[in-house]
Amino acid sequence: MGVLPNGIQVVLAELGRRDDLLEVILDLGRVPTARFTDKEVVLRSNEVLREEIDYVVDRVGDFDADNRAGIARTLHRIAAIRNRMADVVGLTCRVGRAVYGTIDIIEDLITSGKSVLLVGRPGVGKTTMLREAARVLADKKRVVIVDTSNEIGGDGDIPHPAIGRARRMQVAMPALQHEVMIEAVENHNPEVIVIDEIGRELEAMAARTIAERGVQLIATAHGNTLDNLLLNPTLSDLVGGIESVTLSDEEARRRGTQKTVLERRAPPTFDALVEIQDRQQLLVHRDVAIAVDTLLRGKPPRAQLRYRDEQGEIRKDIVNGIGTAEEVAEAAATSTLPFAAQRSQPIKEIRIYTYGIARNRLLHAAEVLQAPVRIVDAIKEAQVLVTSKQHYRQHPRVIVDAENHSIPVYVLRANTAAQMESFLSELFHLSEDRRGDAFERAMQETSQAIERVSGGAGAVNLMPQNAYIRRYQHEMVRQANLTSESYGKDPNRYVRILQGE
Numbered sequence: 001m002g003v004l005p006n007g008i009q010v011v012l013a014e015l016g017r018r019d020d021l022l023e024v025i026l027d028l029g030r031v032p033t034a035r036f037t038d039k040e041v042v043l044r045s046n047e048v049l050r051e052e053i054d055y056v057v058d059r060v061g062d063f064d065a066d067n068r069a070g071i072a073r074t075l076h077r078i079a080a081i082r083n084r085m086a087d088v089v090g091l092t093c094r095v096g097r098a099v100y101g102t103i104d105i106i107e108d109l110i111t112s113g114k115s116v117l118l119v120g121r122p123g124v125g126k127t128t129m130l131r132e133a134a135r136v137l138a139d140k141k142r143v144v145i146v147d148t149s150n151e152i153g154g155d156g157d158i159p160h161p162a163i164g165r166a167r168r169m170q171v172a173m174p175a176l177q178h179e180v181m182i183e184a185v186e187n188h189n190p191e192v193i194v195i196d197e198i199g200r201e202l203e204a205m206a207a208r209t210i211a212e213r214g215v216q217l218i219a220t221a222h223g224n225t226l227d228n229l230l231l232n233p234t235l236s237d238l239v240g241g242i243e244s245v246t247l248s249d250e251e252a253r254r255r256g257t258q259k260t261v262l263e264r265r266a267p268p269t270f271d272a273l274v275e276i277q278d279r280q281q282l283l284v285h286r287d288v289a290i291a292v293d294t295l296l297r298g299k300p301p302r303a304q305l306r307y308r309d310e311q312g313e314i315r316k317d318i319v320n321g322i323g324t325a326e327e328v329a330e331a332a333a334t335s336t337l338p339f340a341a342q343r344s345q346p347i348k349e350i351r352i353y354t355y356g357i358a359r360n361r362l363l364h365a366a367e368v369l370q371a372p373v374r375i376v377d378a379i380k381e382a383q384v385l386v387t388s389k390q391h392y393r394q395h396p397r398v399i400v401d402a403e404n405h406s407i408p409v410y411v412l413r414a415n416t417a418a419q420m421e422s423f424l425s426e427l428f429h430l431s432e433d434r435r436g437d438a439f440e441r442a443m444q445e446t447s448q449a450i451e452r453v454s455g456g457a458g459a460v461n462l463m464p465q466n467a468y469i470r471r472y473q474h475e476m477v478r479q480a481n482l483t484s485e486s487y488g489k490d491p492n493r494y495v496r497i498l499q500g501e
Contacts, residue, residue, distance in 0.1 A: 003059040003078075005052040005092065008032055011043045022123055027081070027090040028053055028195045054312045057088055061155045065128060066148075066174045070155025075131075077151055096151065098162030100126075105282060105314050106308050109272050110136065115172065115217040117238060117288075118225060118270075121275030126220040127151050127196055133218050135164035141216075144169060144190040148177045152196055166194065178206035185210050195219040205236045208269045217270065225275050226285055226301065230292060240274065240292050241265035260300045264289065281307040309430060349374055350427060353382035353407075355398055356391035358415055361479065365420040369427050379407070386410045403479070418481030421448070446473045446495075450480045453497050461487075464494040 001007050004024060012021070012034060023035040024043075028050060032043040060078045060338040063069045067080040073097025080088045102125065110133045111115050118126050131152050137143050143166035147153045153168035154160035167188065171180045177195075181203065184193055193210055195203075198221045211217055221238060223229040231234055243265040270290040275283040285306040291301035306318045349372040354362060356359040359375055366373040376382050392411045394401060402409055410427070412419040419445065442465050449460040450500060470486055473495045477484040483498045 005055050007197050008043055008052075008369065015041065021095050023095065024093040025091070026053060026056065026093070032254070050141055052252075053088055053091060056091055056093070063088075064174070065150070068149045070150050072156030073154060073158060073160065075151065075154045075160055077149065084299045094123075096154070097128065098131065098160065099128050100132060100135075100162075102106045102279075103136060105280075105308070106274055106284065109274070109284065109286070110218065114215055114271035115211055115269065116219075116274045118218075118276060119222075119229060119273065119362050120220075121224050124276045126276060129196060130220055131162055131198055134166040134192075135162060136498065137192050137194075137216075137218070137409055138164045138166035141191040142189060143167065143186045143192045143193045143194060143443045144188050146171065146177060146181050146184055146196075148174055148180075148196065152194065152349065164182060180203040181206040181210060187215060190215060192216045192218060198238065199353075201234045201237075204235055204269070206430050207238060209359070211269045219270070225283075226273055226288075226291060227295065229273075232355070238269045239288050240268040241280045242296065263294045264296060268292065268384065281305070317357050318394060326424060348372065351381055351383045353377075353379050353385045353398075353402070355385060355387040356415075357386055357412065357420075360422075361415070361417055362372050362386070362420050362477065365424055369421060369428070371424045373424070380405070383405055384410060386406050386412065388412050388415055416450075417476055419477070442473065443476070445495075449497050450477060450482060452480055453499060454480060460497045462495045462497065464488065470495050 001012065001018075004012070008024065008026075012018070012024070015034070017036055020038070022037060025033045025035065028047045029047050031045060032048050034041050034043055057080075060069045060071055063080055067082065069078045069080070070076060071078075075098060077094045077096055079092040079094070081090030081092075083089050105111055106116070106129075116133075118129060120126050134143050134145050134152065138172075140161070145159075145163060145168045146165050147150050147159075147168050148171040150156075150170065153163050153166075159166075159168040167190075169180055169184055171177050173179070181193065181195065184190060193215055195207070195217065196219070197461065198204060198207060198219050198236065207217055207219065209489065221229060221235055223232060229239055230242065236242055241264065242262050244253070245261055245263045247259050249259070249262060273284075273285040273288050273291070275285075277283060284306055285301060286304065289349060291303070294301040299469055307315055307317075309315050314473055351374050352362070353376055363373065364482045365371075379385065379398055379401055384401065385407055387399065387409065392409070399409060410423055412423055426441075440461070445462055449462060449470075453460055465473065470493070474484050474486075477495070477497050481500045483500055484495050485492055485498070486495055488494055
């Protein structure tokens with residue numbers, strides 16, 4: 001308020017809606033306006049004078065190459081419109097706020113270690129959410145913010161307290177943002193990099209380089225939805241990109257498509273994508289690769305709608321498909337929609353020591369089955385040891401120690417997702433408590449079919465199942481690096497398992 005002309009300050013004070021104020025618009029020769037969360041208000045009938053424009057410009061920081069300036073130690077942004085002689089003839093004075101708790105609705109994604117991309121229309125709160133994500137992550141990880149317009153950490157050399165312990169790197173010119181992104185990784189050893197407004201091809205390439213180095217990315221990009229991003233030639237690489245592929249006649253017949261189709265060019269830079277629809281409602285794509293592949297096949301991608309109800313509780317509804325196993329479980333617990341999957345009484349966490357077993361595959365199987373598993377690094381901390389038949393035959397010292405300490409040893413025939421799900425089902429008694437006879441038979445049938453197709457058999461059709469069970473069948477097939485499709489109409493819809501593409 002202090003940098004605005006006195007007359008404007010008085011009118012805004014009389015309106016008394018400072019908490020809802022988004023922007024003040026001052027254009028030379030036009031009436032000043034204020035944009036609130038719900039409407040735009042004309043502040044007076046007199047036009048803005050040159051002296052008023054100069055008054056504001058003299059009281060804010062220097063404008064950068066993007067024609068943006070700030071106020072030291074604050075989060076406000078003043079953007080300029082210039083004439084052909086580079087004189088400022090218009091100002092957009094945006095109110096910047098640190099709003100704590102804005103990432104509660106997606107905190108599980110932010111803290112999961114996955115790279116997350118936020119998209120949404122201007123003014124919907126992307127930067128506010130990004131700032132809060134940096135603060136929350138910085139409590140436990142090394143976080144570096146690449147702050148091109150000083151919107152995340154505020155203007156001036158000392159960053160705003162809203163970013164917590166995160167470090168902030170400023171960018172001399174917007175065109176150099178990609179270089180600062182790489183510099184941050186090479187010089188400051190971050191575990192997380194936070195970036196606002198990825199908008200250029202070089203920045204998209206830098207983001208991919210960072211992700212491939214194992215650094216978590218939390219960023220925003222220009223666009224409202226995943227569809228927008230996919231059709232943007234500059235930024236489509238963030239979600240894997242698109243390329244035209246010519247199929248063989250046999251493959252085109254099998255897919256039921258034309259010979260020339262669009263496919264995803266590469267793995268996405270970001271694991272998850274969040275479409276911010278408004279300040280209390282988000283659409284979450286937890287697996288960008290699957291979402292993009294589904295879109296390119298002409299189908300709506302599965303997603304999770306998250307929102308706050310009238311009581312302020314976070315709700316999660318599955319839309320455009322049946323969702324992942326984790327999404328189904330969350331939705332069953334928080335949504336008023338009917339779901340086949342309902343949680344029973346919570347079961348206790350079991351500490352597992354793995355020997356010769358793929359940890360990531362075991363953890364994924366635990367997520368699919370909603371089994372509370374913790375992988376430990378020391379055998380003395382474990383309640384259970386799991387190993388493969390090959391490693392057990394060698395009878396190494398770790399297995400001898402486990403048996404001497406009466407720690408149960410489970411032996412898997414193979415290092416596959418199906419074997420791991422069977423092991424966890426037995427360990428947690430899921431076949432009795434959670435899954436039911438029908439579910440157990442369906443999983444056994446799926447496991448046997450996967451072995452047949454992996455052994456060289458052609459396509460195998462499974463028995464018709466409901467959408468909930470088909471979801472798990474598709475997940476098992478994907479973990480086995482095979483392909484599956486659903487055919488028919490409910491209640492006779494079934495899954496067909498095919499060789500991997």
